[in-house]
Amino acid sequence: MTNARSMLPVPYFAIDSQYRILERSELSSSQFPPTEQFRELVDIGSEEKLERFIRPMQDQRVELNLMYGPRKQPMLFEVHQCWENESIGHLVLIRNQHRLQPLLDSMERMREELTHVTRQASSPLSPSPSPSRHLTSVPRSEGSVQESSKENYYLELHDALVTIDDLLAIVRSTLMESGKDAYTMLLLEQTAHAKELVRKLQQYK
Known part of the structure; x- marks a missing residue:
């Protein structure tokens, strides 16, 4: 049976506390460069925010510039996070480019x-x-x-x-x-x- 998370209509990643990608949806695979490390998808200007706010047992929404598409163009996303425990976190990405x-x-x-x-x-x-x-x-x-x-x-x-x-x-x-x-x-x-x-x-x- 197909994993329901892989079919989500928005980009989804499961990561560990070191930002290693454990799972990703089909949409994430098609819209973001292939990598095993979520940190590599984050624009340099957002790296500090990633480390400060995307971590175990946090639940706040965070805006990050992520490298989007084959050209790796910075694109603004609102990242929603939910952590099962200290080792597994779920990230759902909502594009915020419409603001600019x-x-x-x-x-x-x-x-x-x-x-x-x-x-x-x-x-x-x-x-x-x-x-x-x-x-x-x-x-x-x-x-x-x-x-x-x-x-x-x-x-x-x-x-x-x-x-x-x-x-x-x-x-x-x-x-x-x-x-x-x-x-x-x-x-x-x-x-x-x-x-x-x-x-x-x-x-x-």
Whole structure:
């Protein structure tokens, strides 16, 4: 008869007090890299939380960044633990990526839109780039954006990206303590790329 735990619709692991994997569900096998040590699935920024909170006879929920999928991409999970005794613990993982996904999606849309505008501006036959519907509109004159208005538009966009960087720098230490620094780095990379696109746009006049 098939073990019921192996068929759970969420990732499941059974571990011992040294984080050795004793059992895992089929979903865990398909979503996480193969290993016999649960610690190897934990992102470096979450290792301290693992040791502090995932241990025998604890029952609290813990958020950990785990290496997910074949690319071993850090992904935020809420880990529910239940220990039979000092030697066997059961972990159920619930994905929490949805908390940051709207912000990541917004950054990705901005990157795609700036890339599109850059391609338009680089073509000698293309019309003057128009602002995205998601961004502040810029005054037009006789169907084209005035150079001064475009420059102000780019400067405002650049300043907004710098503000995002500054805010991330302020909260980064807190995110590191909670094991979410990988997402801070991802957002910083996105803003850096967007600022580079703005710089290129300013060169097309």
